[in-house]
Amino acid sequence: MTTALKTRTGLALRGVTLTYPDGESRLTALDAVSLEVAPGEFVAVAGPSGSGKSSLLAVAATLLRPDSGEVLVDGRDAGTLDDRSRTALRRERLGIVFQQSNLLASLTAVEQLLVLESVRGGRPKAARRRAEELLESVGLDAAKRRRRPHQLSGGERQRVNIARALFGEPSVLLVDEPTSALDHERGEQIVDLLTRITREHGTATVMVTHDRALLGRVDRVLEMRDGRLR
Numbered sequence: 001m002t003t004a005l006k007t008r009t010g011l012a013l014r015g016v017t018l019t020y021p022d023g024e025s026r027l028t029a030l031d032a033v034s035l036e037v038a039p040g041e042f043v044a045v046a047g048p049s050g051s052g053k054s055s056l057l058a059v060a061a062t063l064l065r066p067d068s069g070e071v072l073v074d075g076r077d078a079g080t081l082d083d084r085s086r087t088a089l090r091r092e093r094l095g096i097v098f099q100q101s102n103l104l105a106s107l108t109a110v111e112q113l114l115v116l117e118s119v120r121g122g123r124p125k126a127a128r129r130r131a132e133e134l135l136e137s138v139g140l141d142a143a144k145r146r147r148r149p150h151q152l153s154g155g156e157r158q159r160v161n162i163a164r165a166l167f168g169e170p171s172v173l174l175v176d177e178p179t180s181a182l183d184h185e186r187g188e189q190i191v192d193l194l195t196r197i198t199r200e201h202g203t204a205t206v207m208v209t210h211d212r213a214l215l216g217r218v219d220r221v222l223e224m225r226d227g228r229l230r
């Protein structure tokens with residue numbers, strides 16, 4: 001499905017509560033969290049360790065089901081979907097860049113993107129062109145696009161992760177601590193890249209970060225404290 005055919009309204013969380021088992025009782029990781037991110041908007045979520053940032057991303061990514069509340073991706077309520085439809089929603093609408101890169105060690109940068117396409121059964125030539133273009137647009141030249149993860153720097157690997165997340169033309173881009181393994185300057189470059197992607201691809205982008213120095217570069221900053229967002 002091409003972007004033009006997708007109705008895009010971005011991401012909305014409404015009154016989302018998530019608990020984890022905690023001995024005899026339960027720990028509230030997200031406490032009635034509401035959030036709206038529009039297409040083309042770049043929002044950062046900051047907050048101390050353990051405040052619920054990763055839980056928020058996991059719920060938005062439809063990887064965890066909240067105890068209550070709604071998660072809407074382009075207006076579709078993930079909670080009403082069965083597992084199969086939820087997987088399809090994730091594949092077609094969500095781009096996810098998690099903290100620990102899960103690039104496959106034996107594949108080149110281009111192949112990291114194409115492996116998804118072979119699962120989808122798309123046209124190989126068009127897919128290869130698109131993979132090359134996406135990697136170029138995140139700053140990897142032709143030689144680097146032929147390298148495997150261990151032959152790339154941390155920042156370059158993060159660029160491959162981002163390009164891979166964009167491959168399915170997501171409406172919503174979820175990014176967890178993209179700069180944690182990078183020095184400050186490279187961290188800024190990644191955030192600037194995410195800003196450009198958000199504008200050019202019209203994604204509703206949510207980035208979790210510890211690095212407060214980066215917060216001036218996004219459209220809106222939300223603070224997470226004890227599972228609450230403000």
Ligand SMILES: Nc1ncnc2c1ncn2[C@@H]1O[C@H](COP(=O)(O)OP(=O)(O)OP(=O)(O)O)[C@@H](O)[C@H]1O
Nearest residue numbers: 020021027029047048049050051052053054055056
């Ligand atoms: N699978 C789990 N089972 C039980 N408790 C969990 C689980 N995952 C997270 N928690 C707890 O939920 C709370 C929120 O955790 P979460 O990982 O969302 O915070 P965070 O803000 O992302 O932290 P950090 O910045 O350290 O990654 C914490 O108290 C954490 O210990």
